[in-house]
Amino acid sequence: MTEPDPPPAGVAQALYDRRDGRLALEVVDAPAAELARPHRTNYFTAYWVRAGRGTFHADGTRHPFAAPCLLFLTPYQAARLDPDDHLHVTAVRFHANFLCVETHHHEVGCNGVLFNDPYGPPAVTLDESTEREVADLVARMRAELDTAGLAQAELLLSYLKILLVRATRLKRGQQGTAGGGVRLPPPLPELRELVERHYRRLHAPADYADLLHATPKALGRLVKQHLGKTLTELIRERVLNHAKWELLHTLKPVKEVAREVGFDDELYFSRLFRKATGMSPTGFRAFETDVRGGSNLSMPSARPSIPPPPPTGQNADRPASDPPEPGA
Template sequence: MEHLFDPRRGDHAIRLSDLRTSGNAWEPSRTNYFTIYFIQSGSGRFWADTACFDFGPDSTLFFVPYQHIRLTADSPVQGKIIQFHANFLCVETFHAEVGCSGILFNDPYGIPLVQLDEETKVKAVRLIEELSTEHAEQELAFSEVMLAHLKVLLVLATRLKASTTEICVPATHDPKHPVLIELRELIEENYCTLHAPAEYAKLLHVTPKSLGRIVRENLGTTLTELIRARILTHAKWQLLHTLRPVKEIAREVGYTDELYFSRLFKKATGCSPKFFREFETEIRGGSNLSMPSSPSSILDAGGSVDTSSSTKKKSKPTEI
């Protein structure tokens, strides 16, 4: 698959390119890079899998490996694209330092966008220019310098988002949605056993229609897709960091039919669970298998959660 990073054919673990698009929808090929879009000018909408959000100038968009990305422009868009593989910077490990994985990447309950203020924008522009220079000139130790610049860029974005965004920010026309906090906790506790939106609506004492509207207006997706995204995040972690059989992982997340689970996984990632595990393990040299199989909780990653809720339960370790 030519669009996937593969060091065996000389691919670089980090790459930069220009972003220019207008009008028609643009759908880049799925990739196993983490991807950052730095929007310098223009506006439009973007899709991260099925979730849809608006974007404008001076914003950064964050996408995870194997994610389906789509972008449409209301006005011509210009910017930069930064892509890096876990071989260059392991987001899961870096998360332990700054929490970027739970805030910028891999948060099914948030919006993968950071709107830059003027001070952060100036710093981000400088860092991206320095990344571009190092990438082009490739002088002594350029990879180490690029890694340092990339880490600072992620830290700046994480700080800004953490300081300006609350968990499950409610829509402007509906200022009170504590149900989203409770829903988040319920999904974390039950995503392996409860897959139907109606089951969560019943636990929250709201109608499925009302709950679906709240999720759509605040998170840009459907409740079905929200639950499914959480299931697949768990499955991807287990496939990548353990040697457990696919059938066992499928059963753990509530699918007794391994073939159905595999079809679901391929639709979400563009590849089968077997290919995902074997390809990533081979190009990482098996380093992924040395990581813990019980990473920190998504609930802890995104910030504090209201513990006064009557539905609050102890959350299981989750994958970020």
């Protein structure tokens, strides 16, 4: 059994592991004192901020927030919430074992919008109507978790998908704006296109400044002002999103993954990866593969994630792995 790497000093790490018997979905009221400390999980997380305001820190980036809103956190990001006044926050956390937003992106459309989005703010503002919707969905999830009735997982998954789809639609409607409805200035839309095109080989802010005919200082100031992070952090986040996907969905060696995102030095890439996730690339892959049981991955698994149905009828004597013959 693969154990997770020990967390870096100063970061509270609580990782979901199905082998502990815990559910892959939880809905909890998160204590403000706990949220104020740097913490990391391997859950996809939605924080419903019901009261209060403050600053949301994720991997060194800073974003102001004010209730009512939703804040989204991608697995393995180190985060904390600095409150300006009393916070009331409910956390909806789910592991990829419950819903992998990357593999099932077509079902909810939130990957790259709510999660794994280095270009947009992590907050979705709620009005009175949409907060009532969120409150209703959270209450339904809580009630279902308490009762454990027939088809519990199917109902919970339905409620979660509705929450994510509604939040994705809201954020898409709010994208391109910063607080107060101000349009993001050029050349930030052009910068996004350039990073998507070149992040595997261009890692220096000066490279993008040259392509945009801007000075690195002026471009960096715009990125920091409107995206809450440095241009270096933006590029690095995009690189690491790609690397994590490759580690979880392919059998490529770490050295090959490193080279694919522009790093010839595997050791330097591994240090960068560990700093961002709290785990080495090898440890990250091994732990998450064990936790997921091979589900949604291109890795061999000791058991299928969904057991095959027992053979019935005319095919009862045929091995389960053999496809039925034509016309059967």
